[in-house]
Every structure is written in structure tokens, then in C-alpha cells.
Amino acid sequence: MLGLGPHASFIIAAYAVAFVALGALTVATVADDRKQRRLLADLERRGITRRSAKPRPAATPTVTRTAP
Amino acid sequence: MTFSLTNLANPTRFLNFAGTVIPWLAALTVLLLGVGLYQAVFVAPTDYQQGETVRIMYIHVPAAWVGMGCYAVIAIAALGTLIWRHPLADVAAKAAAPIGAAFTFVILVTGSLWGKPMWGTYWVWDARLTSLLVLFLLYLGLIALWQSIEDPGRAGRAAAILALVGAVNLPIIKFSVDWWNTLHQPASVFRTGGSTIDPALLTPLFVMGGAFLALFVLLHLIAMRAEILRRRVRVLQQTQVQQAQIAQAARA
Amino acid sequence: MKAVLALVRRDIALSFREGGAIGVALGFYLVVVAIAPFGLGPDLNLLARVAPGLLWIALLLAALLSADRIFHNDYEDGSLDVLAMGPLPLAGVAASKSLAHWVTTCVPLALLAPVLGLLLNFPIHTIPLLVLAMLAGTPAVSFIAGIGASLTLGLRRSGLLIALLVLPLYVPVLIFGVSTISAAVTDPVRLGRRFMLCAISLASMVLAPLAAAAALRTGFR
Amino acid sequence: MNTPFTVTLEARGVACDRGGRRLFEDLSFALAPGEALLVQGPNGTGKTSLMRQIAGLLPLAAGEISAKGAEAGTPTAELCHYVGHLNGVKTSLSVRENLTFWADYLRGDATGGDVNAALGVFGLAPIADIAAGLLSAGQKRKLALLRLFACPRPIWLLDEPSVSLDVASVERLRQAITGHREAGGIAIVSTHVPLGEAFTHTLDLHALDMAEEPAP
Numbered sequence: 001m002l003g004l005g006p007h008a009s010f011i012i013a014a015y016a017v018a019f020v021a022l023g024a025l026t027v028a029t030v031a032d033d034r035k036q037r038r039l040l041a042d043l044e045r046r047g048i049t050r051r052s053a054k055p056r057p058a059a060t061p062t063v064t065r066t067a068p
Numbered sequence: 069m070t071f072s073l074t075n076l077a078n079p080t081r082f083l084n085f086a087g088t089v090i091p092w093l094a095a096l097t098v099l100l101l102g103v104g105l106y107q108a109v110f111v112a113p114t115d116y117q118q119g120e121t122v123r124i125m126y127i128h129v130p131a132a133w134v135g136m137g138c139y140a141v142i143a144i145a146a147l148g149t150l151i152w153r154h155p156l157a158d159v160a161a162k163a164a165a166p167i168g169a170a171f172t173f174v175i176l177v178t179g180s181l182w183g184k185p186m187w188g189t190y191w192v193w194d195a196r197l198t199s200l201l202v203l204f205l206l207y208l209g210l211i212a213l214w215q216s217i218e219d220p221g222r223a224g225r226a227a228a229i230l231a232l233v234g235a236v237n238l239p240i241i242k243f244s245v246d247w248w249n250t251l252h253q254p255a256s257v258f259r260t261g262g263s264t265i266d267p268a269l270l271t272p273l274f275v276m277g278g279a280f281l282a283l284f285v286l287l288h289l290i291a292m293r294a295e296i297l298r299r300r301v302r303v304l305q306q307t308q309v310q311q312a313q314i315a316q317a318a319r320a
Numbered sequence: 321m322k323a324v325l326a327l328v329r330r331d332i333a334l335s336f337r338e339g340g341a342i343g344v345a346l347g348f349y350l351v352v353v354a355i356a357p358f359g360l361g362p363d364l365n366l367l368a369r370v371a372p373g374l375l376w377i378a379l380l381l382a383a384l385l386s387a388d389r390i391f392h393n394d395y396e397d398g399s400l401d402v403l404a405m406g407p408l409p410l411a412g413v414a415a416s417k418s419l420a421h422w423v424t425t426c427v428p429l430a431l432l433a434p435v436l437g438l439l440l441n442f443p444i445h446t447i448p449l450l451v452l453a454m455l456a457g458t459p460a461v462s463f464i465a466g467i468g469a470s471l472t473l474g475l476r477r478s479g480l481l482i483a484l485l486v487l488p489l490y491v492p493v494l495i496f497g498v499s500t501i502s503a504a505v506t507d508p509v510r511l512g513r514r515f516m517l518c519a520i521s522l523a524s525m526v527l528a529p530l531a532a533a534a535a536l537r538t539g540f541r
Numbered sequence: 542m543n544t545p546f547t548v549t550l551e552a553r554g555v556a557c558d559r560g561g562r563r564l565f566e567d568l569s570f571a572l573a574p575g576e577a578l579l580v581q582g583p584n585g586t587g588k589t590s591l592m593r594q595i596a597g598l599l600p601l602a603a604g605e606i607s608a609k610g611a612e613a614g615t616p617t618a619e620l621c622h623y624v625g626h627l628n629g630v631k632t633s634l635s636v637r638e639n640l641t642f643w644a645d646y647l648r649g650d651a652t653g654g655d656v657n658a659a660l661g662v663f664g665l666a667p668i669a670d671i672a673a674g675l676l677s678a679g680q681k682r683k684l685a686l687l688r689l690f691a692c693p694r695p696i697w698l699l700d701e702p703s704v705s706l707d708v709a710s711v712e713r714l715r716q717a718i719t720g721h722r723e724a725g726g727i728a729i730v731s732t733h734v735p736l737g738e739a740f741t742h743t744l745d746l747h748a749l750d751m752a753e754e755p756a757p
Contacts, residue, residue, distance in 0.1 A: 005120035007185040014124045014181040015109075018131065018174045025170040026287060033290050036297035043304045048311070059586065059746060063570035063578065066743045150534070205488040212484055216475050219560070225538040226471050230485060233467055233531050237489050240520070244492040248499070306562075326645035330634075337633040398627025401598055402688070405618045407649030540598050 079296050082156060086293045093286045100279035107272035121185050126272055128178040130280040131171050132200070138168030138284065139203060142210070143235040146228035156292070158224030159299075161231065162214055163291035167284060169207035175200055195249040199242045206234045220299060323408045324416050331420030334393075341389070345382045345425050346432055352378040353436040364441040371440035372450075372501035373494075378436075379429050379454065380461060380490055383421075387465035387486070388472065388479045390421050391536065395473050404540070414532035415525070418466035419459075426462050430454035446501070453500040456514060459521040460493045463528035470535035492520055546695035546725035547610045548620055549573050550595070554604035557590045564590060565746060566603065574610075574695075574725035577718060577739055581731070582746030588731040589625065591746070592698045595729065596623040608696065621696040626704075628685035632674030636665055636684055639673050644691035659690035662717065663710060678705040686714065689721075696727045703734040715739050 108126035141164050148157025179197055180190045191197070210227055217223035335341050356374055357367060394400040394417075403413050433454055434447040442450070467489075468482035475481060496517045549572060556566035564587035572578055580588050593599040595606055597618035608617045630639055641656050660666045663683035668676070673684060682705050689697055697718070703711050711734055718728050718739045730736065 005114075007119070007121045010181045010185050011120060011123050014127060014178040017177045017181070018127045021170055021174050021177070022283065025167060026283075029167075029287050029291050029294065033294040033297070036294045036301060039301045040297050040304070043301065043308070048304050048308055059565040060567045061565050061582075061744055061746050063568075063742050063744045066579075066740060202488050202491055205484075209485040209488065212481055213471060216472070216477070216481055222538045226535055229467075229531055229535050229538070230471055233489070236527070237492075241488075241491045244495045244516075248495045321650060323646050323649045326642055330631075330642045330646075333638075334631060334633060396627075397631070398625060398629040399631070401593075401596070401623060401625060401627070402629045402643065403646070404598060405596055405621060405623060406647050407619060407651075408646075540593075 079155060079159075083293060083296060086289045090286065090289055090293075093282060093289065097279060097282040097286050100275060100282055104272060104276035104279045108276055112272045113268050121182060122269070124178055124182040125269075126276045128175060128182055129273060130277040131174040131178065133277055134280045134284045135168055135171035135175050135200070136203065138164050138171060139206070139231075139235070139238070141288075142168065142231045146231040146235075149224055149228040150232070158220075158228065159292050159295045160288070161227060162224065163288055163295050165207055165210045165214065165227075167287050167291065169204065169211060171280075171284070172200060172204040172207060176204060193249065195242070195246045198245045198249070199238075202241050202245075203238065206238075210234075220302075323406055324412060327403070327408070327413065327416040328420050328423070331417060332424055335420070335424040341386050342424055342428055345385055346428055348385055349378055349382040349429055349432055350436065352381060353439060357440075368441040368443070371437060371442045372498045374440065375433050375436060375442075375450070375501075376454075376494055376497045379426075379433065379458070380487070380494065381483075382429055383425050383458070383461050384465060384483050384486065385479075386421070386425050387469050387482050390417050390466055390469040391473055392469070392478070395539070400536070401540070404536075410533035410536055411529040414466055414470065414536065415463070415529035418463045418525075418529065418532070421465065422459055422462035426458035427455065430458055450501050453497055453514060453517060457493050457497040457500075457517045457521060460524035461490065463521075463524040463532075464489050464493075466532045467528050467535065470532040470539065473536065473539040493517070496520060546727075547574055548695040548725075548727065549609050550606070550617075550696055550727050550729075551609065552595075552604065552606045555591075555594065555601055555606060556603035557587050557594060557599070558602040559587070559590055563602065568604070568744075570742065570744065572727045572729075572742065574727065575722045576741045577722055577728040577730065578742040578744055579730055579732070579736075579740040580744045580746065582744075586746040588746055589700050592623060592625065592700045592729065592731065595696075596621050596698055598623070611695070617696075620694055621698050622689050622692075622694045623698045623700075624685050624688065624702055625700045628681050629688075630673050630676075630681050630684050632672065634673060635670050636660070636673055636676070637669040639684060640687050640691050643688045647688070647692040647694075656691050659687045662687060662690050663713060679707060679710065682706055683710060689717070695725070697721060697729065699728065699730040699732075701731055701733070703732050703736070711736070 104126070108123055112123065112126070114120050114122060142161045145157045145161035145164070148154040149161065176197070179200070183192060183197075184190050210230060213227050213230055214223050217226055353374060356370075356378075360366060360370065391400060391414075394403060400413075404410055406413075408416070430451055433450055434442075437447060437450055438444070464486055465482065468486035469478075471485060472478035472481045500514045500517055551571040553569050554566075555568045557564045557568075564585075568591070570578065580591065582588055590599055594601055595617065597616065606617060608615075608620050611620055629643075631642075634642070637656065637660065640659060644656050644659075657666075660669050663686065665680065665683060665687065668680070673681065676684065682702075686699075686702060702714060706714065715736045718730065718736065721728055722739070728739075730740070
């Protein structure tokens with residue numbers, strides 16, 4: 001294989017740790033993204049869309065004079 | 069830049085933009101990582117002092133660039149949240165924190181694995197490593213704060229304040245650690261850099277730097293998209309609850 | 321100004337009346353320092369060497385123990401709303417309450433430190449300097465703790481969260497605090513770093529209340 | 542106590558967002574010295590939020606609230622007393638200490654108001670030196686309301702002030718509001734208990750009727 005010299009295990013370990021840590025981060029990020037997209041698609045399929053999510057029109061209250 | 073900023077301010081436009089860019093960026097990341105790793109492992113010559121262990125540098129140093137740059141991204145996003153109230157700033161900061169923490173973790177571990185053969189010990193309280201450890205703790209604090217506050221608006225502003233407090237403190241921490249270090253360790257044990265790096269070492273370093281940068285941008289875009297969608301899902305679920313209430317009221 | 325005085329005086333009175341808070345912090349400080357030799361061994365030379373660091377770290381932990389209450393009680397009973405409507409800007413409220421925390425927590429801890437120093441074979445002639453260094457450095461401890469307390473206002477597990485958020489920010493205080501005391505032991509002439517400690521405290525007293533006020537605003541609901 | 546107040550309070554196009562939902566919008570009103578506003582509406586329609594917005598404790602989603610006639614540069618919040626659901630009473634301080642603190646703190650460097658006179662308003666004077674923790678809910682409520690008298694301010698924001706008050710104290714409160722109006726003060730009160738003819742204006746924060754919504 002490669003001649004990595006006397007410290008081969010450290011070099012391999014460093015690359016392995018970087019690979020595992022960044023790989024896990026990538027997998028977790030992509031999985032989260034997928035999950036949110038699935039949830040959103042699911043909600044929209046059931047007819048709950050952003051249009052229906054539009055808040056009910058807010059109250060526009062008025063102040064009336066009730067006494068002199 | 070102004071074009072992209074004004075255009076991307078709208079989350080929906082951002083989602084479209086992310087959807088187009090992400091596949092290309094993924095391809096670029098894979099390409100750069102492939103080339104960079106090949107060069108770092110097979111092509112780059114060994115260092116006359118450090119021997120083969122110099123190969124750790126090709127992940128350690130680029131990770132350091134990204135891990136520290138990521139905090140700058142968070143700090144700028146914090147300004148965006150507090151001053152300009154940009155709708156995406158808070159999303160950008162929240163998405164960046166775990167990525168920054170992961171990269172900083174890689175810096176610390178690879179640094180210590182590089183240190184063992186070089187210094188004979190896994191950890192020295194070297195000024196640089198120590199400051200990075202503090203940076204890692206700041207990332208953890210930010211993530212914990214985001215997870216502890218339920219209301220996204222308050223969480224965003226609180227985290228932005230903490231990020232800025234950290235940004236003000238980091239130089240002071242770096243300075244005091246430097247000073248502390250000279251006090252305790254008069255002889256510097258560790259000198260990378262200097263101006264004597266062989267260009268043959270530099271090319272793979274920059275390719276790996278580009279690869280990590282591309283990986284960061286890619287992950288950041290994906291995480292931001294996930295965060296925007298998470299907030300939409302939350303709103304829709306709240307609507308669902310309201311509609312259920314209305315239906316119940318109508319039946320009654 | 322009268323408002324600041326009124327607020328600080330009330331907070332100090334409250335911490336005495338509601339009792340226990342100061343006692344618990346002092347007891348905690350005593351326990352941490354007292355069990356350290358069981359971990360480090362009874363070698364008096366070693367203990368003297370690590371004493372400054374140990375005293376400072378235990379002080380930070382003991383001070384953080386009560387940090388989550390800087391704003392919490394006033395938040396719970398509605399006082400914070402009224403405080404926000406006084407003539408004092410919110411940063412002034414944050415500063416006054418951090419100052420009260422310093423008086424009621426950090427000052428007693430700093431005054432207890434010499435006694436604990438004796439347990440650790442700390443040289444007697446440097447004890448005044450130990451107390452001075454702690455009095456100079458601990459305002460930064462209280463004011464930075466105020467940021468943590470305001471960020472975690474009303475959250476569950478706020479005490480643990482404050483420690484996670486705030487302890488990394490204490491690195492400079494710790495470094496200069498410890499080195500001031502060590503320098504007093506080995507080299508009593510060069511004490512320039514005491515001024516670093518004062519500088520850190522002063523900067524914290526000016527800047528931290530601004531951050532704490534901004535954080536308090538996000539917590540009003 | 543009888544400082545004649547000359548402050549007018551004006552709200553223009555105020556909107557309120559809570560938990561990602563808009564509670565109300567485009568709310569405008571103006572209150573001249575001596576006028577009082579009764580805020581009505583079911584729970585969750587924004588009565589408390591409106592009070593907190595005027596008190597400067599909650600950001601406005603739109604619009605502005607301003608007070609005219611006070612010394613220039615005084616923030617609106619400093620012209621207001623806010624008595625909300627929480628009393629702001631420290632249980633380990635005595636009744637007098639609680640009130641003295643708020644009077645000293647809220648006045649700042651200004652003068653005016655009288656703690657001893659204030660203690661008499663709801664008849665708390667006999668128990669002035671007892672720790673507030675021993676007081677009943679109604680007495681704590683009265684203590685919170687005494688801030689209104691210990692430090693004169695032109696605008697009173699009272700959120701359900703009559704909760705846990707007995708009939709006689711509600712009557713006393715009604716008189717106090719009337720007295721405040723006669724001195725030129727403004728009062729904004731939300732309450733379920735009729736406080737008589739104490740109000741000149743009424744604001745109905747009615748929720749849109751849930752049943753009117755089309756069922757999904």
C-alpha cells in the first residue's frame with residue numbers, strides 16, 4: 001500500500017475521523033432536509049397549503065365614544 | 069451581491085435558488101474533494117521535517133479555515149438579525165452553527181492526531197488549539213440556546229446576541245490565551261506555515277481548501293432549506309390545529 | 321441615579337431576607353476547595369502551586385450557582401415589567417442588578433477566599449493581594465453572568481445553560497486573575513496584569529449591560 | 542396627588558402579532574386628558590397585548606403610539622403605570638417597603654407622590670409593616686394598585702384590575718379612576734366587572750366568530 005512511514009496510524013486516523021465527522025454531518029443535514037420536505041408535501045397533500053394557512057383576517061377594532 | 073441579496077431576501081426565491089444550485093454544487097464538491105484527496109495522499113511530497121504526517125495538514129488547515137470562517141458567517145448573520153431584521157439571517161445563522169461545530173471538531177481531532185507524532189503528546193495547551201477549543205465551546209453554547217428556546221423569533225434574537233458577544237470576546241480570549249501561553253511555554257514547539265512551504269505542498273492545500281469551502285456552502289444551503297421548510301411545516305401544523313378547533317366549534 | 325440606588329439596595333435587601341442564597345454559595349465554595357486535596361493529594365507544595373487556579377475556578381462556579389436568579393425572580397412576579405417602565409434604561413436595570421449580584425455573591429466569596437487559601441497552604445503575606453485581585457476581577461464575572469441570565473430568562477434548565485454559555489467567556493478573567501495572584505507569590509513587583517484584570521472588569525461593566533438589555537427585550541412576552 | 546395632567550395619548554394604525562398570528566390591525570384612537578377607555582373582548586383577542594404595547598413592553602407590528610403634552614423626550618412608557626396579571630410584589634419585603642421601593646424607583650430624581658397617603662387608599666395602612674408574603678391575593682392586588690397613587694403618572698394601564706378584589710374595593714377603584722380623570726389623567730382598563738360610567742370610550746376586540754369560518 002502507501003508507504004506512510006512510522007506514523008501511518010495517525011494519518012489514517014485523522015483522515016478517518018474527518019471522513020466520519022463530515023460524513024455524519026452531511027447525512028444528518030440531507031436527512032433533515034428530506035424529512036422536512038416529506039412533512040410539507042404530506043401536509044399539502046391533505047389540503048393544508050400555504051394559501052389555507054393564510055391567517056384569518058385580523059380584527060380591525062374601532063374605538064367608540066360611549067359617554068360624554 | 070446587491071442583486072442576490074435583494075432577490076434572495078424572499079424565502080421562496082431562496083428555495084428556488086437553492087434547488088437549482090445544490091446539484092451543481094454537490095457535483096463540484098465531489099470533484100474538488102476527489103482531486104484534492106488524490107493530490108494530498110498520492111501526489112504531495114513529504115516534508116523533510118515532518119515526513120508523511122504533513123498529509124494531516126491537508127484536512128487540518130482547510131477545516132480550520134472553514135471552522136473559523138463559519139463563525140464570521142454567524143456573526144454577520146447576527147447583525148442581519150438584530151439590525152436589518154433580514155428574514156433569512158436568522159435561518160442562515162442557525163443552519164451554520166452545527167456545521168461550524170463539526171468542522172471545529174475535525175480541527176481539534178486532526179490537530180491532536182498530528183500533535184502526537186510531532187510533539188509526543190495528543191494535546192498541548194498551544195495558543196491556537198486552546199482558542200479553537202473555546203470556539204468549539206461557543207458553537208455548543210449557540211446550539212444549546214437554539215434548542216432551549218421554543219419560539220423561533222426569540223431564539224433567533226437571543227442566539228444573535230450571544231453570537232455577537234462571542235465575536236467581541238474571541239479576540240480578547242485569543243489575546244489572553246496567547247499571553248498566557250508565552251507565560252507558560254516560552255519555547256514555541258509548533259511552527260507550521262512560515263514562508264518556506266514548498267509550492268508542491270500548496271496546490272493540494274488550496275484544492276482541499278476549495279473542496280471544504282464548497283462542502284460548507286453546500287451543507288449550509290441544504291440546512292437553510294431544511295430550516296425554512298421546518299418553519300413552514302410548523303405554521304401549517306398550527307393551522308391544522310386551528311382548523312380542527314373551528315371544525316369542533318362548528319359541530320357544537 | 322436615585323433609581324439605581326433604590327434598585328441595588330432592594331436587591332441586596334432581598335438577597336439577605338430571602339436568605340440562604342449567600343450561605344449556599346459560600347458553602348459550595350468551601351466544599352469544592354475542601355474536597356480538592358482529596359483528588360490532588362495532600363502535598364502542601366503542590367497545593368500551594370495550584371491554589372490560585374483552584375480558588376478562582378471554584379469562585380466562578382459558586383458565582384454561577386446564583387446567576388440564573390439575577391433576573392428570574394423579577395421576571396416571574398412581574399416586577400421586571402415595571403422596572404422596564406422606570407426612568408432607568410433597560411441597560412441600567414441590567415447593570416444595577418448585576419452590580420447587586422456582585423455585592424451579594426462575589427464580594428462574600430472573595431472575602432472567604434483567604435480562609436480557603438490557608439487550607440491550601442497559600443502564603444499568608446500575599447492574602448491581601450488575593451482579595452484585591454478577586455475584587456478587581458469579579459465585576460466581570462457578575463456582569464457577564466448577567467448576559468447569560470438574560471439570554472436564558474424563563475427557560476427550563478436555565479442554570480445549566482448559563483454555565484455552558486458563560487464559562488468560555490470567563491477564560492480571560494481566569495487567566496489574568498490567576499496570573500495576578502501567582503505573580504504576587506513569585507514576583508510581587510511586576511503586577512501590571514492587575515491592570516489587565518481591572519480593564520476586563522471595566523469593559524464588561526460597560527458593554528455587558530447593553531447585551532443583557534437587548535436579550536431582556538427578546539424575553540418580554 | 543392633584544397634579545393636573547395634560548397628556549394626550551394617540552395610537553395610529555397599530556397592529557399586533559402574537560405567536561406568528563396577527564391579532565388585530567389598523568387600530569387607531571386618541572384619548573384627551575380626562576378620558577378613559579374600556580377594552581373589552583374574549584380571551585386571546587389582544588387586550589393584554591395592547592396594554593403591553595402602550596407600556597413599551599411589546600413591539601408594535603405596525604403603526605405608532607405617541608403621547609403629547611408631556612415634557613419633550615419623555616418616553617411614553619415613563620408616562621404610564623401598568624398593572625397587569627402579575628403584581629410585582631416581593632413577598633419578603635413589607636407592604637411599606639414594597640411601595641416605597643416602587644415609588645423611589647419609578648420617580649427617579651423627580652419628586653411627588655406620598656407613600657403614606659397611598660397606603661391609606663385601600664386601607665392597607667394597618668398592615669403596612671407586615672411581610673407582603675402573608676397578604677391575601679386581594680390584598681396583594683391592592684398593593685400592586687397602590688403604585689398608581691405613590692408615584693403620579695398621567696396614563697393608567699390596568700389589565701383586569703378587579704381580579705380578586707371585593708365589591709367595596711372595586712367601588713374604591715372606580716372612584717380612583719374617576720378622580721384620576723378629574724385630575725386630567727387617562728385610564729385604559731380591561732375588565733369583566735362593570736366599573737360604572739367611569740369610561741368615555743369603549744374598544745371591542747371581538748374575535749372573528751370561529752363558526753363563520755368555512756369548515757375544512
